[in-house]
Amino acid sequence: xxxxxxxxxxxxxxxxxxxxxxxxxxxxxxSLWIDAWHRLLKNRAAVVSGAIMLLMLLAVLFGPMVAPWAxxxxxxDHTSSPPSLETGHWFGTDAVGRDILVRTLEGGRISLLVGxxxxxxxxxxxxxxxxxxxxxxxxxxxxxxxxxxxxxxxxFMFLVILLMVVFGRNIILIFVxxxxxxxxxxxxIVRGQTLSLKNTEFVEAAxxxxxxxxxxxxxxxxxxxxxxxxxxxxxxxxxVILVESFLSFLGLGVQEPMSSWGALVADGAQDMESAPxxxxxxxxxxxVTLYCFNYIGDGMRDALDPKDRL
Amino acid sequence: MRQEGxxxxxxxxxLGLVPTMLVLITIAFFLIRVAPGGPFDSEKILPPExxxxxxxxxxLDEPLxxxxxxxxxxxVSGDFGPSFHYLDxxxxxxxxxxxxxxxxxxxxxxxxxxxxxxxxxxxxALRQNSAMDYSVMGVAMLGISVPNFVxxxxxxxxxxxxxxxxxxxxxxWSWQRMVLPVVTLALPVIAYIARLTRGSMIEVLHSNYxxxxxxxxxxxxxxxxxxxxxxxxxxxISYMGPATAALITGSVVVERIYNIxxxxxxxxxxxxxxxxxxxxxxxxxxxxxIIVLNFIVDLLYAWLDPRIRxxxxx
Numbered sequence: 324x325x326x327x328x329x330x331x332x333x334x335x336x337x338x339x340x341x342x343x344x345x346x347x348x349x350x351x352x353x354s355l356w357i358d359a360w361h362r363l364l365k366n367r368a369a370v371v372s373g374a375i376m377l378l379m380l381l382a383v384l385f386g387p388m389v390a391p392w393a394x395x396x397x398x399x400d401h402t403s404s405p406p407s408l409e410t411g412h413w414f415g416t417d418a419v420g421r422d423i424l425v426r427t428l429e430g431g432r433i434s435l436l437v438g439x440x441x442x443x444x445x446x447x448x449x450x451x452x453x454x455x456x457x458x459x460x461x462x463x464x465x466x467x468x469x470x471x472x473x474x475x476x477x478x479f480m481f482l483v484i485l486l487m488v489v490f491g492r493n494i495i496l497i498f499v500x501x502x503x504x505x506x507x508x509x510x511x512i513v514r515g516q517t518l519s520l521k522n523t524e525f526v527e528a529a530x531x532x533x534x535x536x537x538x539x540x541x542x543x544x545x546x547x548x549x550x551x552x553x554x555x556x557x558x559x560x561x562x563v564i565l566v567e568s569f570l571s572f573l574g575l576g577v578q579e580p581m582s583s584w585g586a587l588v589a590d591g592a593q594d595m596e597s598a599p600x601x602x603x604x605x606x607x608x609x610x611v612t613l614y615c616f617n618y619i620g621d622g623m624r625d626a627l628d629p630k631d632r633l
Numbered sequence: 634m635r636q637e638g639x640x641x642x643x644x645x646x647x648l649g650l651v652p653t654m655l656v657l658i659t660i661a662f663f664l665i666r667v668a669p670g671g672p673f674d675s676e677k678i679l680p681p682e683x684x685x686x687x688x689x690x691x692x693l694d695e696p697l698x699x700x701x702x703x704x705x706x707x708x709v710s711g712d713f714g715p716s717f718h719y720l721d722x723x724x725x726x727x728x729x730x731x732x733x734x735x736x737x738x739x740x741x742x743x744x745x746x747x748x749x750x751x752x753x754x755x756x757x758a759l760r761q762n763s764a765m766d767y768s769v770m771g772v773a774m775l776g777i778s779v780p781n782f783v784x785x786x787x788x789x790x791x792x793x794x795x796x797x798x799x800x801x802x803x804x805x806w807s808w809q810r811m812v813l814p815v816v817t818l819a820l821p822v823i824a825y826i827a828r829l830t831r832g833s834m835i836e837v838l839h840s841n842y843x844x845x846x847x848x849x850x851x852x853x854x855x856x857x858x859x860x861x862x863x864x865x866x867x868x869x870i871s872y873m874g875p876a877t878a879a880l881i882t883g884s885v886v887v888e889r890i891y892n893i894x895x896x897x898x899x900x901x902x903x904x905x906x907x908x909x910x911x912x913x914x915x916x917x918x919x920x921x922x923i924i925v926l927n928f929i930v931d932l933l934y935a936w937l938d939p940r941i942r943x944x945x946x947x
Contacts, residue, residue: 473653477660478919480882481900485664485912488904565780572782572886573901585782592786592890596794606783613778 359550362626369622372615379612383431392422394429395580406600415600417590426582427605433583434609437497438564442556444502445563449509450552454540456510457517468514471507479504483566487575494577501566505559512555516548550627557620561613568609584609639935646928657920658708658913662701665909691717704913713914718906724914727899732918734804735888735895739880741815746822746876751869753823754830755862761835770831776824781883785817785890802892814891818883822876826869834865863937870934874927881919 363369387394398412398420406415406423414423456467483500490496520526521544529539568585570576577583584605591602679687688694692703707714713724757769792813793801800810837843838861846856885897892898896915903911 472649473656477653477657478878478881478916478923480885481916481919482660482664484885484900484904485661485916488907489664489667561778568780569782569886573889588783588786592782595786595790599790602786602790606787610775610779610783613780614774617774617778 359623359626363622366622366625368618369626372618372622375611376615376619379431379608379615380435383428383435386428387425387432390422390425390428392425394425394582395421396425397421405598414604415598417598417601418594423601423604426587427584427608430582430584430587430605431608431612433494433577433581434564434567434585434612437494437501437567437583438560440498441501441505441563441567442559444498445505445509445559446552446556448502449506450513450545450548452506453510453513454517454544454548457514458521458536458540458544460518460521464514468511471510475507480566480569483570484573484575487570494581497567497570497576501563504566505563509552509555509559512551513548516551517544520544520547554620554624554627557616557623561616561620564609564613564616584612639932642935643928643932646931650924650928653924654917654920658705658917659701661913661916662704663697665913666697666700691715708917713917714910716908716911718903718908718911724910727911728896728914728918731894731896731899734893735881735884735897737806738811738814738818738887738893738895739877739884741811742818742822742880743873743876745815746819746826747869749819750823750826751830751866753827755834755857755865757827757831758834758838758865759857766831770828773824773827776820777828779820781817781821782886782890784820785813785887788813788817789890802890804891804893804895810891814887814893817887817891818880821883822879825876826872829868829872830865833868834861837861837865867934867938870930870937873933874923874930877926877930878923881923 392398392412398410398416400420401410401412401416402418402420404410404412404416404420406413410416412422412424414427416422417426452467452471456464483504486496486500526539526543529543534542564584567576567583568588571583571585572589574589576585587605588602588609591598591605595602685694692700695703704714711725713728716722716724716727719727753769753773757766760766789801792799799812801813802810804810843856843861846860847853851860881897884895885900887893888895888897889901896918899911900915900919902908903915
């Protein structure tokens with residue numbers, strides 16, 4: 324920055340210098356992302372996983388629309404029929420003749436939706452909390468983090484189970500409950516990053532210019548957290564999907580006629596002796612999704628921060 | 634000085650338990666009390682007098698706050714109260730009935746996970762970037778990604794129903810009935826520990842003092858077992874706390890699938906029956922177990938890693 328300013332003609336206004344500095348910073352910011360993107364593309368596992376997830380997303384979104392059956396259509400001629408091309412039920416049917424392929428795709432909509440929405444909920448809470456705590460520091464920070472420590476030690480799965488039992492099975496509640504559980508890690512990570520960010524020159528400069536605390540957090544701190552947040556988000560999505568399917572498996576998650584992978588696996592496990600395909604297909608979809616998300620998250624972590632590996 | 638530091642740290646941590654437990658009990662207590670439907674809602678409608686008597690018996694007619702403080706007092710004295718559903722049994726009795734089963738399962742799973750995970754991780758680290766490394770770590774990722782409740786039915790299907798080698802469920806303290814649930818519980822933890830061990834082992838093997846040890850001409854076995862393994866295990870030790878929590882949570886599903894009369898089964902049953910006291914008791918018990926085990930892991934870590942100092946009071 325210093326050399327840049329010195330090279331400029333002496334009559335350049337302050338605004339010009341600022342604009343130039345901003346442009347320069349912008350460029351550097353972009354190249355970091357491009358760098359990370361190139362590193363990510365080199366990671367074959369992550370790229371393949373990304374492609375599979377894209378296919379999965381398309382299948383889940385459009386599959387049920389083009390399928391010849393509705394998810395709740397009961398084909399009385401083919402109950403508990405094994406997978407076959409002739410009947411048109413590629414993945415077979417369950418005990419009441421519902422098509423497993425269509426049910427799996429529809430269940431995938433719910434599972435992925437829960438994964439995404441609950442992750443966003445936890446993201447919103449966690450980033451705000453962590454950024455505020457780290458930025459203000461001092462007593463605020465200590466109190467806020469002590470609260471996180473206390474909540475962190477709670478056996479959450481059990482509280483979520485309680486919550487579902489008490490308030491009944493409700494999809495909105497699932498979003499809120501899972502999101503409310505998952506923000507703690509996010510808050511801790513963001514706080515740590517904020518602590519180091521708030522002492523950087525550009526934040527100091529902003530403060531010197533009289534920018535308000537809120538604006539600094541919103542405009543300067545949070546955008547710089549994006550990398551960490553994105554990595555963590557990708558790793559949170561499979562966790563959330565897992566929690567939802569865990570609840571659904573116990574019969575506490577989504578309710579009929581809605582379905583999710585967890586609920587389908589639970590149904591399939593009931594009939595697995597006579598109709599193993601009702602278990603295997605939803606289980607495979609769930610597993611592939613979790614597998615891919617984990618690989619994408621790992622790849623992104625390596626790409627954005629090559630030093631910080633598990 | 635160091636001993637003193639650890640001691641002071643331990644005291645602080647034990648005192649730190651109190652607010653956590655208080656928050657836990659409070660949340661769980663009020664959550665259950667706002668639930669619609671009482672413990673005595675059953676198919677046959679009870680006459681109001683009997684219902685009133687029952688409620689008086691269990692102090693349900695008192696104001697909520699008074700019940701709350703009564704419960705806190707009870708817990709401090711180690712009494713979880715009577716079960717609402719199993720009418721002639723106390724929650725303590727039920728917990729002590731389920732706990733040995735769950736603890737045996739969890740303990741065996743932990744042992745298996747620890748040894749298998751470290752073995753796999755070290756093996757992969759020694760052959761870093763080989764085909765073997767990639768395939769082992771690919772399988773480990775699978776172990777992390779596939780949920781317990783998918784593994785369990787698949788294992789039952791393959792080994793019990795088709796193979797017929799092992800019983801599909803139930804519990805009688807025989808090893809045959811323990812194999813499948815223990816393996817199911819341990820698999821994700823094995824996978825995680827393997828990944829952790831591999832990562833830290835690779836890092837340690839690249840460090841200067843390992844090079845020195847090798848340069849001294851020490852046999853490879855000694856270098857690995859004496860010099861490399863201990864520091865490489867530190868991340869694994871600190872993972873033991875979360876692993877315990879994972880095992881306890883996993884046991885809920887595993888016990889349900891394999892039809893095992895452990896704490897997890899009681900918990901789910903209790904939640905379905907609205908057995909307030911049982912559910913509360915188990916949540917508090919689990920909370921305490923997780924916190925205490927985390928604490929032990931913490932101390933173990935401090936003891937293993939001489940760099941950790943607890944000289945400053947937190």
